[in-house]
Amino acid sequence: MNDLAITVSDVAGDVSRIGAVLGAAGVGLEGGGVWAGQAHYLVAEGAVAVAALEAAGINATTAPALVVPLRADVPGEMGRMMSALQAAGIHVEAQYSDHDNRKVFVVDDIERARTVLR
Numbered sequence: 001m002n003d004l005a006i007t008v009s010d011v012a013g014d015v016s017r018i019g020a021v022l023g024a025a026g027v028g029l030e031g032g033g034v035w036a037g038q039a040h041y042l043v044a045e046g047a048v049a050v051a052a053l054e055a056a057g058i059n060a061t062t063a064p065a066l067v068v069p070l071r072a073d074v075p076g077e078m079g080r081m082m083s084a085l086q087a088a089g090i091h092v093e094a095q096y097s098d099h100d101n102r103k104v105f106v107v108d109d110i111e112r113a114r115t116v117l118r
Contacts, residue, residue: 001030002046003065003094003106006039006058015039018058025052031098040094042067042104063093066110068117070103078103081117088116 008014011034018039022029027049032041043049046062053060071077081103085092090113093106107113 001065001067001104002043002049002062003104004032004039004041004043004046004049004060004062005094005106006041006053006060007037008034008039009037017056018053021052021056021058022049025049027052030100031096031102031104033096038094040096040104040106042096042098063106064110066105066107066113066117067098067102068105068114070097070101072101084116085113088112090116 006014006018015034025048027043027045030042030044032039042065050060050062082092082095085105085107091108093108095103095105098104105113
């Protein structure tokens with residue numbers, strides 16, 4: 001899976017355009033959102049998404065994303081996960097949820113993060 005990152009300034013306008021471009025390219029969004037002027041979306045085909053957006057004049061980047069189950073029924077689980085990453089010295093660029101109750105992490109060391117979060 002891939003994290004797709006796009007800077008936005010007009011959330012409704014920019015996201016509607018992003019959605020239209022990605023939809024026309026056959027790229028589905030499996031999770032994500034917008035905060036602090038940055039959109040992050042979980043996509044299966046990062047290169048296809050970036051190519052479609054750039055062809056439409058929208059700058060985008062993609063990075064590998066770590067997707068792990070989130071035990072949402074366990075209070076404090078998100079804090080436990082983030083504490084484990086911090087204690088291991090793993091830098092978290094972004095974190096959000098997907099549509100299947102999983103946590104998505106964009107980190108500087110995906111394999112170490114996978115081990116830490118087991």
